[in-house]
Amino acid sequence: MTPSLEICRERAECPRFDWARRTGRPRLTASATTRSARRLATLSVALLSVVLASIAAAQALVSVELRADAARLFGELATLRGVPVPGSPPPLVIQSREERRRFVVAELGRKYSPARLDAERRALVAWGLVPADFDLATFYADLLAEQAAAYYDPRAKRMVLANWLTPDLQRDALAHELVHALQDRLVALDRFLGSAPDHGDEAVARQALIEGEAVALSQDLALHRSGRDFSALPDVADLAHAIRSSATGPVLARAPAFVRTMLTFPYAAGVGFVHAFRQRYPWAALSAVYRDPPRSSAQIIHPERYLDRRVDPLPVALPDLAGVLPAGSRAATEDELGEIGLAEVLRRSPDEPGDAAGWRGDRYALWDIPSRMPVLVAVIRWETMDQATAFARAYAPVLERTHGLSATTPSGPLRIWSSATATYLIEPRGRAVLVLEGLPPTALDGARAAVWSKPMLY
Numbered sequence: 001m002t003p004s005l006e007i008c009r010e011r012a013e014c015p016r017f018d019w020a021r022r023t024g025r026p027r028l029t030a031s032a033t034t035r036s037a038r039r040l041a042t043l044s045v046a047l048l049s050v051v052l053a054s055i056a057a058a059q060a061l062v063s064v065e066l067r068a069d070a071a072r073l074f075g076e077l078a079t080l081r082g083v084p085v086p087g088s089p090p091p092l093v094i095q096s097r098e099e100r101r102r103f104v105v106a107e108l109g110r111k112y113s114p115a116r117l118d119a120e121r122r123a124l125v126a127w128g129l130v131p132a133d134f135d136l137a138t139f140y141a142d143l144l145a146e147q148a149a150a151y152y153d154p155r156a157k158r159m160v161l162a163n164w165l166t167p168d169l170q171r172d173a174l175a176h177e178l179v180h181a182l183q184d185r186l187v188a189l190d191r192f193l194g195s196a197p198d199h200g201d202e203a204v205a206r207q208a209l210i211e212g213e214a215v216a217l218s219q220d221l222a223l224h225r226s227g228r229d230f231s232a233l234p235d236v237a238d239l240a241h242a243i244r245s246s247a248t249g250p251v252l253a254r255a256p257a258f259v260r261t262m263l264t265f266p267y268a269a270g271v272g273f274v275h276a277f278r279q280r281y282p283w284a285a286l287s288a289v290y291r292d293p294p295r296s297s298a299q300i301i302h303p304e305r306y307l308d309r310r311v312d313p314l315p316v317a318l319p320d321l322a323g324v325l326p327a328g329s330r331a332a333t334e335d336e337l338g339e340i341g342l343a344e345v346l347r348r349s350p351d352e353p354g355d356a357a358g359w360r361g362d363r364y365a366l367w368d369i370p371s372r373m374p375v376l377v378a379v380i381r382w383e384t385m386d387q388a389t390a391f392a393r394a395y396a397p398v399l400e401r402t403h404g405l406s407a408t409t410p411s412g413p414l415r416i417w418s419s420a421t422a423t424y425l426i427e428p429r430g431r432a433v434l435v436l437e438g439l440p441p442t443a444l445d446g447a448r449a450a451v452w453s454k455p456m457l458y
């Protein structure tokens with residue numbers, strides 16, 4: 001999808017959840033109750049790492065008690081998960097907020113060239129997901145410095161806790177990060193999360209699997225202490241709601257709605273997916289899911305499309321438009337939105353996300369054109385013709401708002417907005433919808449023909 005989404009995926013928010021307060025059932029443990037009562041969110045991120053501080057010096061700040069807790073929890077989590085007891089847990093490091101910020105900046109630089117970051121940023125702007133002046137890299141560095149309280153570093157094989165956490169909250173964060181350490185020994189998280197470049201929605205699904213398991217397994221361990229079981233919960237709607245609503249802070253408060261959604265999606269939706277899995281299979285069977293993971297946010301949102309009747313995304317191939325666009329045009333970036341990204345595109349207000357149910361696959365590209373605005377081209381495939389038509393109708397006012405266009409009254413399914421310099425189009429055909437935005441008017445016919453000539457089962 002975009003670096004912003006990838007960075008979002010790597011944010012995590014795993015609040016302690018007080019089941020007793022919400023269900024009226026017995027509380028977990030005395031200590032957990034005390035900590036839960038503070039209603040502080042424990043945030044975690046699974047980031048790749050560069051070493052910013054002396055591990056030895058930082059480890060000196062980790063208490064003997066905390067290290068002992070880590071060793072005990074590591075074994076308990078492995079036993080509950082049904083994997084071999086893994087020996088010693090990874091080293092534990094304490095970081096300051098400023099160290100965390102430097103780490104994020106370094107990671108962005110390591111993973112993305114300035115040109116790639118700029119292209120991804122402009123794609124988000126083109127979809128209307130962030131404001132035109134949105135400074136993606138700076139924003140995420142600020143956001144992480146504010147939000148991230150803990151993360152597991154799969155490259156350096158260590159757990160990092162924020163130095164502003166109280167000892168109780170440090171212990172709370174441990175279980176979640178220890179689950180990531182177990183996952184890393186199962187699949188090598190760095191490779192698992194980085195294996196779908198330009199398939200951002202598939203990467204979101206993988207992130208949701210690992211974060212959903214981390215939330216669910218650590219919650220299950222707490223539930224077991226009071227004789228309860230995660231899989232016996234009728235649903236996890238309250239937990240998902242708590243995750244979505246618990247993050248606060250001045251940086252997050254000014255985040256676009258899309259950023260806020262993607263920040264919590266892997267945790268809130270991921271725990272729902274893992275809960276649906278656990279209602280069908282034992283914990284030990286989850287290892288097989290890592291060998292054939294869900295491929296879309298749609299499968300996370302609707303777990304039955306992975307667990308019961310497998311519905312994988314349909315392929316979409318975009319054409320090379322270099323031959324129909326002005327000389328010197330080039331594709332700046334190509335990726336996918338997925339059901340979760342498309343729902344954000346269709347968002348009606350800060351409190352009202354859009355509905356992209358029925359999404360079956362998509363692909364978009366941002367083309368840079370010399371001396372003019374970039375062109376956005378996208379094809380979205382739907383389960384039914386009615387859903388394709390409904391999307392075309394719902395997206396029209398979004399496109400008009402994003403580009404300041406006058407509303408049109410279409411005579412049929414095809415919608416075109418045209419001026420002397422740019423053309424915009426939404427065209428459903430069967431179960432697919434073509435979107436073209438900012439196209440030089442002379443390129444319209446060629447671009448449409450090029451897209452629809454691609455083999456597609458519409």
Ligand SMILES: [Zn+2]
Nearest residue numbers: 012044211214
């Ligand atoms: Zn996590």
